[in-house]
Amino acid sequence: MAKRDYYDVLGISKGASADEIKKGYRTKAKELHPDRNADNPKAEEQFKEANEAHEVLKDAEKKAAYDRYGHAAFEGGMGGGGRQGGGFGGGQGQGDFGSAFSDIFDDLFGDFAGQRGGGGRRAARGSDLRYNLHVSLEDAFSGLQKQINVPTSISCDPCNGSGAEGGAEPSTCPTCSGMGKVRAQQGFFTVERTCPTCSGLGQIINNPCKSCGGAGRVEKERALSVNIPAGVETGTRIRLAGEGEAGMRGGPAGDLYIFIEVSDHELFERDGVNLFCRVPVSMSTAALGGSIEVPTIDGGRGRVQIPSGSQSGRQMRLRSKGMPALRGGSAGDMFIELAVETPVNLTSRQKELLKEFDELSSENNPESSSFFSSVKSFWDSMKG
Numbered sequence: 001m002a003k004r005d006y007y008d009v010l011g012i013s014k015g016a017s018a019d020e021i022k023k024g025y026r027t028k029a030k031e032l033h034p035d036r037n038a039d040n041p042k043a044e045e046q047f048k049e050a051n052e053a054h055e056v057l058k059d060a061e062k063k064a065a066y067d068r069y070g071h072a073a074f075e076g077g078m079g080g081g082g083r084q085g086g087g088f089g090g091g092q093g094q095g096d097f098g099s100a101f102s103d104i105f106d107d108l109f110g111d112f113a114g115q116r117g118g119g120g121r122r123a124a125r126g127s128d129l130r131y132n133l134h135v136s137l138e139d140a141f142s143g144l145q146k147q148i149n150v151p152t153s154i155s156c157d158p159c160n161g162s163g164a165e166g167g168a169e170p171s172t173c174p175t176c177s178g179m180g181k182v183r184a185q186q187g188f189f190t191v192e193r194t195c196p197t198c199s200g201l202g203q204i205i206n207n208p209c210k211s212c213g214g215a216g217r218v219e220k221e222r223a224l225s226v227n228i229p230a231g232v233e234t235g236t237r238i239r240l241a242g243e244g245e246a247g248m249r250g251g252p253a254g255d256l257y258i259f260i261e262v263s264d265h266e267l268f269e270r271d272g273v274n275l276f277c278r279v280p281v282s283m284s285t286a287a288l289g290g291s292i293e294v295p296t297i298d299g300g301r302g303r304v305q306i307p308s309g310s311q312s313g314r315q316m317r318l319r320s321k322g323m324p325a326l327r328g329g330s331a332g333d334m335f336i337e338l339a340v341e342t343p344v345n346l347t348s349r350q351k352e353l354l355k356e357f358d359e360l361s362s363e364n365n366p367e368s369s370s371f372f373s374s375v376k377s378f379w380d381s382m383k384g
């Protein structure tokens with residue numbers, strides 16, 4: 001279906017002023033608003049159409065393009081289906097529109113805007129690179145300086161990134177006279193296309209560099225020293241500006257993104273800045289109370305007091321023994337969950353004592369109070 005004229009869509013005349021455009025759009029938007037047109041299936045389409053028309057006409061630059069080229073101003077260079085998916089819909093997707101537009105503008109007006117002087121080169125920016133880096137929990141705790149080898153492409157040395165043998169300057173493309181674009185008649189419109197001879201670079205290389213084949217960059221593994229700050233987590237990204245792939249023919253380099261993945265730890269589980277670990281406690285320590293030593297992530301040891309009558313699963317806290325906060329703020333805590341161990345491989349004397357304990361227990365009846373003590377220890381742990 002042919003697209004309707006934007007001015008017709010808004011019910012205004014071609015020479016309409018900014019105010020008239022705004023007025024026309026408001027009238028249409030009111031008339032076609034989905035809330036008022038529940039039983040008119042066409043209204044939604046027309047509403048979107050009015051939005052689209054308004055998006056273009058309210059913007060002086062876009063309006064100028066439309067006045068000059070009609071709908072063709074916004075076609076081509078969009079890639080497959082870029083615009084069809086309702087990206088203009090009221091409210092959503094307008095960002096898409098904006099970015100798609102700037103691309104096209106570059107396409108259409110690059111030479112009019114005078115950005116490229118006579119035969120100026122158009123060098124392409126290099127790609128961003130992603131590097132996955134595994135670090136241990138200990139390293140995430142302390143932070144580290146890490147040497148990494150990044151497979152990337154760097155500016156070619158022999159031709160100094162120009163792509164021409166011996167560092168000679170490339171010559172202006174004869175097809176497009178260095179514009180990078182050629183004009184073609186399409187229907188009623190004159191449209192611009194990327195130059196097929198130089199792929200839009202505006203320059204050609206008569207004698208390509210033997211090292212890089214004319215690209216101006218070569219594949220290489222590059223050693224980088226990366227500073228990993230303390231407190232990183234799985235999913236943390238570190239951006240190294242300009243450390244990505246080299247640009248084509250001397251264009252700016254892309255960025256390198258380091259994606260951190262923190263490996264699981266055999267003792268500690270992490271939840272944000274807090275650490276958890278399960279620590280075995282002997283039955284007698286749990287019953288009588290005492291203190292136990294626990295390993296901490298900084299490589300040291302901490303001491304935890306166990307109150308008498310502690311049940312399995314009780315949580316103790318070591319303040320500030322968790323992970324550091326990546327973006328400032330206080331460090332996390334370490335939570336220690338007690339795992340009371342049932343004794344095994346008893347000697348006959350130990351068995352004897354336990355039997356005696358059992359007999360005394362039927363008098364003292366500790367079982368009936370264990371429920372209350374477990375409730376109590378739960379509340380204690382909640383209070384920290």
Ligand SMILES: [Zn+2]
Pocket residue numbers: 173174175176177178179180181195196197198199200201202203
């Ligand atoms: Zn060309």
Ligand SMILES: [Zn+2]
Pocket residue numbers: 156157158159160161162163164209210211212213214215216217
């Ligand atoms: Zn080269």
